[in-house]
Amino acid sequence: MSEPLASPPPGRPRDAALDANILRAAMELLGESGIHAVTMDAVAQRAGAGKASLYRRWKSKDELLADALTLHSPIDVEVDTGTLRGDLVKIYEHYYGIGNHVMQAAVQEMLGNVRQHMAWTEKVAPERLTARRAKVRALVERAVVRGEIAAPDDMDLLLDLVPAMILYRYNTRSQKVTRASIARFVDGLVMPLAQKAARAPQP
Amino acid sequence: MSEPLASPPPGRPRDAALDANILRAAMELLGESGIHAVTMDAVAQRAGAGKASLYRRWKSKDELLADALTLHSPIDVEVDTGTLRGDLVKIYEHYYGIGNHVMQAAVQEMLGNVRQHMAWTEKVAPERLTARRAKVRALVERAVVRGEIAAPDDMDLLLDLVPAMILYRYNTRSQKVTRASIARFVDGLVMPLAQKAARAPQP
Amino acid sequence: MSEPLASPPPGRPRDAALDANILRAAMELLGESGIHAVTMDAVAQRAGAGKASLYRRWKSKDELLADALTLHSPIDVEVDTGTLRGDLVKIYEHYYGIGNHVMQAAVQEMLGNVRQHMAWTEKVAPERLTARRAKVRALVERAVVRGEIAAPDDMDLLLDLVPAMILYRYNTRSQKVTRASIARFVDGLVMPLAQKAARAPQP
Amino acid sequence: MSEPLASPPPGRPRDAALDANILRAAMELLGESGIHAVTMDAVAQRAGAGKASLYRRWKSKDELLADALTLHSPIDVEVDTGTLRGDLVKIYEHYYGIGNHVMQAAVQEMLGNVRQHMAWTEKVAPERLTARRAKVRALVERAVVRGEIAAPDDMDLLLDLVPAMILYRYNTRSQKVTRASIARFVDGLVMPLAQKAARAPQP
DNA sequence: GATTAAACGAGACGGTACGTCCAGTCTTCAG
DNA sequence: CTGAAGACTGGACGTACCGTCTCGTTTAATC
Incomplete structure (x- = not known):
């Protein structure tokens, strides 16, 4: 009931899978070769994306990186050891x-x-x-x-x-x-x- | 006795005042415009120095910055409040x-x-x-x-x-x-x- | 005899008015702001068309431009000054x-x-x-x-x-x-x- | 007598050989692979130069290209066939x-x-x-x-x-x-x- | 009228080049 | 040899644009 009637925005919708793909690529590069290997070109290439797609989603490399680090750091764990x-x-x-x-x-x-x-x-x-x-x-x-x-x-x-x-x-x-x-x-x-x-x- | 006989090194001696001048320039830029304004060129220019003089004293921007930050943060204080x-x-x-x-x-x-x-x-x-x-x-x-x-x-x-x-x-x-x-x-x-x-x- | 019996292709027919509209948009941009302003996006936007409609009609920007320039440069004139x-x-x-x-x-x-x-x-x-x-x-x-x-x-x-x-x-x-x-x-x-x-x- | 007393400008002088080197690189690429191969990166790389050195000398690719084409098109010929x-x-x-x-x-x-x-x-x-x-x-x-x-x-x-x-x-x-x-x-x-x-x- | 198939506006997509910026090095001339 | 000035290589950044693709919607012609 909250937003069922909202018509979708015109144009081709963002590829949601691409978001995750880009973030994953960034994390892989970070994990494999360190921060100096995480260039926007490298991330785009590994994600099979164009740089424009990165900058359409994040205003800068920093913001992409922030998202990558946080989204890939897990939250949900069930912990109950008794103490x-x-x-x-x-x-x-x-x-x-x-x-x-x-x-x-x-x-x-x-x-x-x-x-x-x-x-x-x-x-x-x-x-x-x-x-x-x-x-x-x-x-x-x-x-x-x-x-x-x-x-x-x-x-x-x-x-x-x-x-x-x-x-x-x-x-x-x-x-x-x-x-x-x-x-x-x-x-x-x-x-x-x-x-x-x-x-x-x-x- | 150890040092006084050593003949002074040839050539023009380092300008000791320049060290402090450069560090001060770096701190000023940092305080005024933030870290992104602290480029080696900017520091050199504000200090009225050449970039070579910066790199003759510090191996990298990081080391210069580290020195600038620490030298300007004092250590020596006499503290004795009783508790x-x-x-x-x-x-x-x-x-x-x-x-x-x-x-x-x-x-x-x-x-x-x-x-x-x-x-x-x-x-x-x-x-x-x-x-x-x-x-x-x-x-x-x-x-x-x-x-x-x-x-x-x-x-x-x-x-x-x-x-x-x-x-x-x-x-x-x-x-x-x-x-x-x-x-x-x-x-x-x-x-x-x-x-x-x-x-x-x-x- | 050759054409009249051919049944029209299925689906929505091309909007003939759109062709001229696009070419006019291209010429306007060219005249107003110079060639560097004539991007396919800009032409499409001014024509109120999608880029796909441009590329459905012309294989490339060059061909569109060529058409725009030539269609707007008239051929048919009656000239007879006597000499x-x-x-x-x-x-x-x-x-x-x-x-x-x-x-x-x-x-x-x-x-x-x-x-x-x-x-x-x-x-x-x-x-x-x-x-x-x-x-x-x-x-x-x-x-x-x-x-x-x-x-x-x-x-x-x-x-x-x-x-x-x-x-x-x-x-x-x-x-x-x-x-x-x-x-x-x-x-x-x-x-x-x-x-x-x-x-x-x-x- | 015209300018002999003008002291040279301070700083490292431009490497005059580099100018020619860059122009030659541009012409080589043009001749070998066509205009689409003449990118600023490619020219810089072939000339063994940084892109900054290109842009220090020419404001844009166009200006570089203009110079390359004209400087490498010879002027001096002795021609005297009698007619x-x-x-x-x-x-x-x-x-x-x-x-x-x-x-x-x-x-x-x-x-x-x-x-x-x-x-x-x-x-x-x-x-x-x-x-x-x-x-x-x-x-x-x-x-x-x-x-x-x-x-x-x-x-x-x-x-x-x-x-x-x-x-x-x-x-x-x-x-x-x-x-x-x-x-x-x-x-x-x-x-x-x-x-x-x-x-x-x-x- | 319902179906169908293509055209449509909008805009995301991959790719490629541009022009900018900065770190760290090198080269000149002056002291 | 130190100093200022500034050119040098190298490489990342963020922008722009082309030509393609993918949505949801509209429009005829056919059933």
Whole structure:
């Protein structure tokens, strides 16, 4: 009932499959050869598309890249290990491509190099990052409901901790994301802060 | 005795003032028009220098930029407010240019955009960031000695927290560095973690 | 007997008015903004047509342009001033749009610029230029019959003289076609050559 | 004494050899593969130059092409066969590359196709075409002095005849320049017109 | 009237060339 | 040898346009 009567716009419709095809081509190039191989010509060629088709969809290379990175970084996972610590480790491993080589290579590249002049912020965040934040927030709230931890003092800060540390350490000291580093951030930062509230008032 | 007898190198000596002049030109352009205005030609022209003089001093634009950003972000501050919380807030405010408009604008730009293809990591970190880390570490250790807090479980993580959050929030949500945000990170993250160790074992 | 019984092809018939509409649009653009404004998209848009309708009628832009230029440059004129000189001046003035401002502007443009990668030759010549040549040839032959001149030694050369000079001078020295220049070519080239044959054998 | 004291402009001077190198590359491509092979990238690559060096010297492809065609079409020939007819045939054959296959191919290409949107006129004419005209004019004047012909009524027209016919016939009927066609134009047009003046007043 | 098949406006598509910009290097002349 | 000036190679970017294709719609001629 919402829009059933809207007549389609005139002219040949966009090929929806091409969108995905282009984004996939960009990610492949990124994963295979690094950011310097991701030129608009190369993406177009690999996608079997013309450059015009790229620029019809995205105003610039940056916007294409932003979309490529976010659309190909998965959101939907079902995580339920029974403990908050286990849930967090598992979901972050999933988000950062641990155990998925192509994905991981691309993520690493992106962390350090992708954001050129990219107005990364407004492009990526709204669509994917907030969705991820919501997922993690749900895990924490479930732990609260379950009685595992008390409600955190500052949930927003808590949710940013792991991605912030990963980004910072990659950018300042080239430290890659690993299973171990994720565990360290969860055990050393998130869990202590989450448990603090529950523990402090006890005595 | 070691140096005075060495005969001076032949030819015209380097103009030491030029180094600073070039770096200043780079920072001005960054502050005025953003990172995309910082081209080597533009820097050379504004500094009244030739491009060769830039490349004689730095191997690449990245290195020049790294130097420019770090040299203009001061390290040496004497901070002693009596409490760890006060020390941390003060030193971070100093590092991020709170209260210095030109500096602050440049830092904001840098946070979001500078790292182009820049191998930012190896250029900036060794020289400035580690010096800053050492400063902050000293503040924390002084607080331990003073008995204000116990020795942190994972000092390395603690030292990265504030800069990591600043970087992440700027990059993903365009949040600028303010006096308030620094206080929030210190109060909501660093201090709770530092005090946790001291508090937990008490009962 | 050949055509009348052929059943018309099935489907919607071509809109004959559209042909003229498209050609007119092309000529308008040419006259208003020069050859660089005559893109297939622009022609289609101005004609209120789709590009497919253009390409259904002409195999390429060149052919469309050739048609546009020739269809709008009239062939059929009745010229009979009594002298060959008068006939030639009059017909060339007609062909080159002297006294027709829109037409003349288009012709000027065409002379200098139209022939892009255009295989101008095979497209235009057969249909219009040869018709024009035939017209001029008739004028000359009439003058021969009338006894005004003897049969020229090399008629083919004679017929090309004026258009060749107009084309060349426009292309090499930007000289536009005017009433005066046509008169000069006729009086200084065509007439002397036509009369020569008649005069030389006299003594 | 004219400019000996002018100090050279600062900076690295243009590489004069590169100019010729680029023009040669353009001509080679034109001669070998036709006008469609003459892209700016291809010219730059063959010349071992960057595209910036092409655009530093010429504002557009058209201007480069105009220079290439004119600079490589020779002017200086010593022609003295003893008769005007012989001189003209010989110099035109030289100008149109008869007996020089690479040159001739390029000229043919140029006649029909090169001038795309090119403001051919102002680029080519002043520098080379007028020089050629002067050469031919000298031949005619020498014949006048020698008493072979009388002074022509309209010298300017005479000088344009052969190139105009060549251009026109190529463009409208794809007729290539040959030894025979040059002879035909000289014998059928230029010589009769030149001799007419001398002959007519006799009786 | 229903069917059919082509023409129609609109605009997306692949491809190709253009002209611009910038990093990093090289070359000149002056000090 | 340093310095300013600026030319050099190389390569990516974003634009423009051609000729083709694919939609949904309209229009005759036929059934």
